[in-house]
Amino acid sequence: MNDTAIDYAGVFQALPGMVALLTPDLRYADANEEFLRVAGRTREQMIGRHLFDVFPDNPNDPTATGMRNLEASLNRVIATGKRDTMALQRYDVACPDRPGEWEERYWSPVNAPVFDTDGKVVLLVHRVEDVTELIRARGNPGGRTRVLEAELYTRARELQELNERLRQAHAREREVALALQEAMLSARRQVGHHRTAVRYRPAVGALNVCGDWYDVVDLVGGNRIGVSVGDVVGHGLAAAGVMGQLRSALTAVSRVAAGPAEALNVLGRYAHVVDGAESATVVATFIDFDHRTITYSSAGHPPPVLVHADGRVEFLDQATDPPLDARLAPVPRPQAVTTYTDGATLALYTDGLVERRREDIDTGLARLADSLRRHCTQDPEFLADAVLLELLPPGGATDDTALVIVRL
Template identity: 75%
Template sequence: MNRPVIDYQAVFQALPGPVALLTPELVYADANAEFLSMSGRTRGQVVGRYLFDVFPDNPNDRGATGMRNLYASLRRVVDTGERDSMALQRYDVEDPERLGVWQERYWSPVNVPVLAPDGSVALLLHRVEEVTELIRARGARGGERAPVLETELYTRARELQEVNERLRQAHAREREVALHLQRAMLPAPRPLGHHRAAVRYRPAVGALNVCGDWYDLADLPDGNRTVVAVGDVVGHGLRAAGVMGQLRSALSAASRVADGPAQALEVLGLYARSVDGAESATAVSVFIDWTGRTLTYSSAGHPPPALRHPDGTVTFLDQATDPPLGARPEHVPGPQAQTAFADGSALVLYTDGLIERRREDIDTGLLRLADSLARHGTTDPDTLGDALLTDLIPPSGLTDDTALIVVRL
């Protein structure tokens, strides 16, 4: 059965509610018939013009806040990629046929991001519900209470807007602290002896760049081995960043004295039991032996690392997997496996945001990763890391945080 061809422009114009599309610079890109009818403007008076040139604040009302509140909401959507439902706004509109005459209007706007393939905000969908007639009708039934009712509604709207602004400021402060914590706790990529590695770190769309994923890579004291690890803490924000930092530091320290990755993850699993917020956290660790040309690895509930061989074939290191950290009711030694590698191979560690998609089996994501690795005939870490992100990040952006490490072997 052939699927019908959908004319989305016709659908947009037929929407029963007032809707407009704005660019991130707040210039009207389009407006449907209901929006034009509600606002009393023609298409030529709206499209291509700056929002607040079309609808400025009433200069005769010193207490007017509609423009300022709407601007703050729209900028918040552009900055965060998250929708914003505004409290009831009094936003007077100038009569287009009688300049200088302002009509008192009450609007309830919702602003929604329209995302580009790279996850950035390409457009803003601005939907407006006008409730002016409802307020007037209630006021008419109340007789002398009409002015009181309008004042009460407007005051309540102002109070709700102030609460939203305080919440936004608190969220912004949390984001700033969490970002600082991340930068302090995650190591800057550095040379591993004479070996090359690349790190890529991408937040989920709407996560405000604050992630619970982490990575670590360092040469061990014996001079012949390098440890590479990635992990994933459930959640976002300051709490996840704090847990992430604790687990990364603990594994980094354990790896420097452990016999191998299984023992290091055992220590981390025991430690995780005492850390609030570490429940269901996962991690994988690989010890690279440069002299023996072997990879020794162990996983605690984490997706398997991938090894790209010089001939383009791909092997997943999936023979030593345990449940997530601290999940076993009793402590038992963790699994560990070893495999050889040839010069010119590439080792890839990642978190689940790179491969997992909603309503999709994880094996599909692993096959997608293997196909991308096989197609790219390079083991240069920076080039390969960028290629993997280009291939595997969906057009709508990541729905989960992603850390990625590529090491040339």
């Protein structure tokens, strides 16, 4: 299959998430079917019109800031040429069939640039997740679980259709898989003022991509972020597709879950309906910067490493459970809490960083702890590069590697 054989316009319209294209002067150039459906608008009501003529701030709410925040994010993308992930936004929408009425809505937007051959930003990709029902159900534990499961089951079916389409691109599997991995895993990530560094290194070999992933997300309420890494069994396009489904699901769940154990409980149920997600491993941490605590839960994943400010190394291994979908019936997962002081460093990673053939994994974990301890005073970006340089084989590893460093 070559480029001309793929109907990219059709793929855009069939994407299961809400995606729109904006011109640099913030006018709608296109919107996929899911965007139109969830927004309750027709193409005629959107295409060619200014973003904020279609979706203005609620004039009845003097505290409304959604328009101003979105405009600032889009202008940052134009100015820097870099992707911008926004915090959860309340952005009320006017009811098209009930003039004067506004519906309370919550959105999780991501904005990214599209360049021409000269490197100029010519379009903006505006991807949005509507998490209104998740937010509304947050105060009702039973309702929250039902809403999350219904939302995730629906997403599973939709994303499985996209994954099946991608499987058909056999001749370009390596290129498509790696492009998919790189698109979902941004090269750098900053959350608020917190210093983080993220890295992904694909495996050497014919497919050159597996199912490792990471995510760093702002959490609702307080000065908190969620940091997670995961690993899907398998290689190539199928693993990359499953990775994308699990990562997207955990991102959505983490924003409203009471803790990482609850997030992994729901993710485990979601994994049960995703082909290829069985035995995937993941560790999730919720970092509370106000109280200086790390709450964590692991589904069969290597333990995060916490290097305290005094150089003491702590492996976060007190809440370890089997991988996703490993049990016949779901059982609540454990979680644990540890404390830290300013200047500590947290590292999350996948097994490609520490596992080597014919070598006990404890040897790799000790090697990682030693590298982190020796470089822990360095900036997270330098520290991440130093760890990869010291732990990965010179010719590249046979398994891909994800790494997240957070300065606490």
